[in-house]
Amino acid sequence: MTAxxxxxxxxxxxxxxxxTRLHMPGHAGSKKAFPEPFHSIIALDLTEVQGLDDLHWPSGPIETAQQLTAQAFGARKSRFLVNGATSGIHSFFLGLxxxxxxxVARNAHRAFYTGMVLSGAFPVYIPCKLDASGLALAVDEHDIATLLSEQSNIDAAALVSPSYFGSTCCIDRISKLLHDHAIVMMVDEAHGGHFYFHPRYPQTAxxxxxxxxxxxxxxxxxxMTQGACLHIGKDCPAxxxxxxxxSLLTTTSPSYVIMASIDLAREWMERHGREALERAMLLSNAYRDKIDSIKGFGCSIKELMIxxxxxIDPLKILITIKNLAEDGYTVSRRLRQExxxxxxxxxxxxxxAMxxxxxxxxxxxxLYQALSRISQQAGHRVAAAVAEPPPWPEPQVQLSPRQAHFAPKRAVPLKSSVGRLCGxxxxxxxxxxxxxxxxxxxTAEVCTYIEELRRTGHHIQGGEGEADHILIVDGS
Ligand SMILES: Cc1ncc(COP(=O)(O)O)c(C=O)c1O
Incomplete structure (x- = not known):
């Protein structure tokens, strides 16, 4: 196996x-500070000693492991990341x-936004397509084509596929469209690493x-947690x-335990991945139907094909609460506690469910038994109304995320924030x-939207006191 x-x-x-290990890390592989089984990991926790290569200038086993990864994923080059997908997304923005x-897809992870704070990029946001329960599942090539006809000098595009919920975009068609305009495209495929090992899983980015x-x-x-990869596509410019x-964003002491787990996982997936993914796909097909037939719940792929x-990734099981007398928070709590x-x-x-x-x-x-039992016990009622999607912002921001990040800010009551720049x-x-x-x-529209969400008890991240006050850019 190890070869x-x-x-x-x-x-x-x-x-x-x-x-005798006379080098970093400070634990020196010693058992003294670590009980088993933690010690076995610590023993493997090494650094750039003779024979173990250097992630920043790889020419030995790290380079070979990265080349094998590139081959397995069909990339021109692959680079190990030890600070999650976040650091790959940051690298893309900083490389521009x-x-x-x-x-930028509006359903992007916060790493897109923080990447733009680092790089100074100006986003033009792409609206998303939402399913009936209000979840953002994809961006559409037609919306991108519209933005391209309205906006000039677009340098790059940054998309998410699959979404957190497992839905993939038509990356092949979007890629053609963007490349016709000489626009470089990054896909945050954070949740799609397994697609590369079975041909009937969604097409890979x-x-x-x-x-x-x-x-x-x-x-x-x-x-292991934090292990990720940045791949360069076959025709990527520069x-x-x-x-x-x-490299600029990566520690000079990357974790060898994380990197070795990437190496081993790639090796394992090449040997056993297809079989394991096949088995999981069959289970998914069977249990999606079973869950979909439980009164009060929905689990049909059809509803997601907007x-x-x-x-749709077979391993992301999105379960909709239809006409159950309990909401998703209660069902989740009952699944945990009972x-x-x-x-x-x-x-x-x-x-x-992942x-x-x-x-x-x-x-x-x-999972099926638990949901069936909860359905029997909870009773049923008319389905609750779904929150309206947010009003989409003007595509062009007034300040870049970086300018807004460094600008002085102050909190004002939501009502008096209309026309100001959000902080x-x-x-x-x-x-x-x-x-x-x-x-x-x-805008007045977005203020009304936030007020309505507050009135109906929705959870809102950001905004002092549940968006009762809001930070604005001072002087805007
Ligand atoms: C779609 C998506 N992209 C990027 C990230 C960031 O990944 P990481 O936690 O590996 O940095 C996440 C995290 O959940 C995510 O869901």
């Missing part, structure tokens, strides 16, 4: 041969020129023509700028899409 997981092999070799104009792809490998593969940015969605089941995410209208290739039939069955991120859940980002103009 095809070169970094892991080099670490094991070092551990077997090393006598200062003040680049970038099309690299195969669909993306220039830069970020996989948060720890999310869906047997990789790829070195993104790799240099990744405009802009190309495919069944010991912890779901990935919940909202008033939905639950998201299944992995390592879950067995008994795990799927337990913070306001995110209602659901749908989890920011309805205001720093640097955006606060």
């Amino acid at each position: 095809s997981a070169p970094l892991y092999a080099a670490i094991m070799d070092y551990c077997q041969k090393a006598g 020129g200062e003040k680049s104009k970038v099309l 690299l195969a669909a023509g993306a220039d830069v792809v970020i996989n948060g490998l720890h999310k869906t593969l047997p990789v 790829p070195e700028r993104f790799l240099r940015a990744a 405009t802009g969605v190309q495919d 069944w010991g089941i912890e779901v990935e995410w919940e909202s008033r209208h939905s639950l998201l 299944m992995s290739i390592f879950h067995e039939e008994k795990d799927w069955e337990r 913070e991120m306001i995110v209602p859940y659901p749908p989890g899409i920011p309805c205001l980002l720093p640097g955006e103009k606060i």
Whole structure:
């Protein structure tokens, strides 16, 4: 096994041969401070000693492991990341020129926004397509084409596919459109690392023509938390700028344990991934139908196939609360307290269960049994109204996220904020899409929307006192 997981092999070799470790890390591999089983991890926790290469100038086992990863994913080059998908997204923005104009999917993770604070990019936001329960599932090529016809000098596009909920965009068609306009495209494929190991899972962003792809490998593969990868696509223009940015943002003491777990996971997936993914897909097909047939719940893929969605990850099980007398928060609490089941995410209208290739039939069955029992006990009523989607902002921001980040700010009552520039991120859940980002103009429409959410008891991230007050850019 170790021959095809070169970094892991080099670490094991070092551990077997090393006598006295007179180098970092400070634990020196000693058992004294660490009880078992933690000690076994610590023993492998090494640094750039002889034979173990250097992530910043790789020419040994790290380089070989990265090349094997690139081959497995169909990339021109792959670079290990030890600070999650976030650092890959930051690397993309930092690799673009200062003040680049970038099309940014509005359903993006906060790492897009913080990446723009680092780089100085100016976003032009792409609206998203929402499902019936208000969840942002995709961006659509037609909306991108409209923005391209309205906006000039777009340098890059930054999209999310799959979404957190498992829906993929038509990246192949979007990629063609953007490349016709000579626009470099990054896809945050944080939740799609497993797509590369089975042909009937959704099409991968690299195969669909993306220039830069970020996989948060720890999310869906047997990789330790923080392990991720930045891939360079086959036709990416000037790829070195993104790799240099990744190096600039990376610690000089990257975790060898995390990197070795990426090496081992890639190796394992090449050997066993297809079979494991096949089994998981069959379980998913069977249990989606079973869950969909429980009174009060919905789990049909059909409802997710809205405009802009190309495919759905079989391992993201999005369960809609239909006409159950309990909401998603209550169901989630009952699953935890009565069944010991912890779901990935919940909202008033939905639950998201993340299944992995390592879950067995008994795990799927337990979820099904629990939901069936809750349905019988909870009773049913007319379905609750779904929150309206936020009003989309003007595509063009007034200040870049970086300018807004550094600008002096003060809190004002929400009512008197209309016409000012927002100084913070306001995110209602659901749908989890920011309805205001720093640097955006606060419209009367968005104020009314926030007031309505507050009145109906929705959870809002940002805004002092549940968005009773809001931070504005001073002097705006
Ligand atoms: C879609 C998406 N992109 C990026 C990230 C950031 O990933 P990480 O936590 O690996 O930095 C997340 C985290 O949940 C995410 O859901």
